[in-house]
Amino acid sequence: MNLNHLRHVVMVYRMGSFTAAASELNVSQSSVTKSVAWVEQALGYALFDRRARGVSVTEAGRNFIDRAARIVSDMDRLAADTAAGRGERSAILRVGVAPPSLEGLLNRAIRMLLREPNQFRLHMQASSTPKAMALLSQGDIDLLVGPTDELNREQSFILEDLPDFVGRIFCRRDHPLLIEKKVSEQQIRRYPIISPDLSAPLVEHLVRTVYGVDSGYVHLHIIDNFPMVASIIENTDALGVASSGFARTRTFLDKFRIVPNTVDHPLKLSVARRARWLPSPPMALFLKAVRRFPPN
The missing domain is CATH 3.40.190.10 (Periplasmic binding protein-like II)
Structure with a gap:
């Protein structure tokens, strides 16, 4: 039993005759007749009482046609939604x-x-x-x-x-680290660091190599909002991670500096x-x- 069989049955019910259903579906009357006969044979009971001027649904056929109509409607909606989704996609x-x-x-x-x-x-x-x-x-x-x-x-x-992507550790322009002639990793570890994403391989590498600890380090803060991070670093002793490209811009240099003696961290x-x-x-x-x- 396929969708065309159900569609033909439902249309016969709606139009009240095989002839009108065939005309509405733009198929031959014999095609509609065969579909209805095939479904009735598969079900083992008649869906319609045939009369001289059309058909009427049987009591047993009404429940089946109600369900068939819902299936046909759902499939039409699915096809329409799929076509619309394809065009939108x-x-x-x-x-x-x-x-x-x-x-x-x-x-x-x-x-x-x-x-x-x-x-x-x-x-x-x-x-x-x-x-x-x-x-x-x-x-x-x-x-x-x-x-x-x-x-x-x-x-x-x-x-x-x-x-x-090359990450650099940076700080505010008047950060205590910038007074030092040479900055060691031990000195860097005194300050909290702010990262945009804990899951980034760059962060994991930085934390392990610079801080010498795992990502559970208490001084590692995750804030995925660079304007907020920039504001915090500009007004505190916290350190951050910025791209090497951004670190060369006037916007960056007006407020921040790269921490001396820190290596690039490419990703x-x-x-x-x-x-x-x-x-x-x-x-x-x-x-x-x-x-x-x-x-x-």
Whole structure:
């Protein structure tokens, strides 16, 4: 019993005759007649009483047709929703960012992407790397910007490498550390550090190498809001992590300084997509923008 059989049965009930149902469905009357006969044979009872001027539903047939009508309606709605979703999905570029702290570093690329009017909408969402990778695997996002080492673990992804993100430890301009001629790791450990994301490999590396402890260190604070972090560091002795690119800007140098004798902490980044998907025009535009303005 297939959907066409049910559709024919329901239409006969609604129109009151085989002829009218066939006309409404734009099929032959014999096709409708055969469908009804097939269903009645499968059920083992008659759905309609045949009369000279049409048909009437039997008592046994009424319950079946009520359920069949709901099934036909649900399937029509499903088809309509799927078609609408397909059209909407093709007009939306869904980009994932992991870890969330990278999101703010895509400002220039997004400005470039949206500078010219495009026939698509951009949806960006930030999440942890494992969750974002699951979303890409399931097809819930189109592209994912994240750490190369993590993304390489999924064989179904195709990666395009971006320049490394290089993190530097920074402080306010008049921080006590800047008075020292040479800053040791022991001196750095006296001060709290603020990181945007505990899950970032960069943070784990920094905490272990500079602080010599694990991520449960009491002086490590996670705040994923750079304006707030900047305000805290500007007014306290706390230390933060900024990209080397930002550390060269006038905005940064007006208020902050890189802590002397601290090494760079590079994090390899890539843009991933599903291997079985060809890049759509919106995806190609995003890749062009992020190549020109990588998150570093």
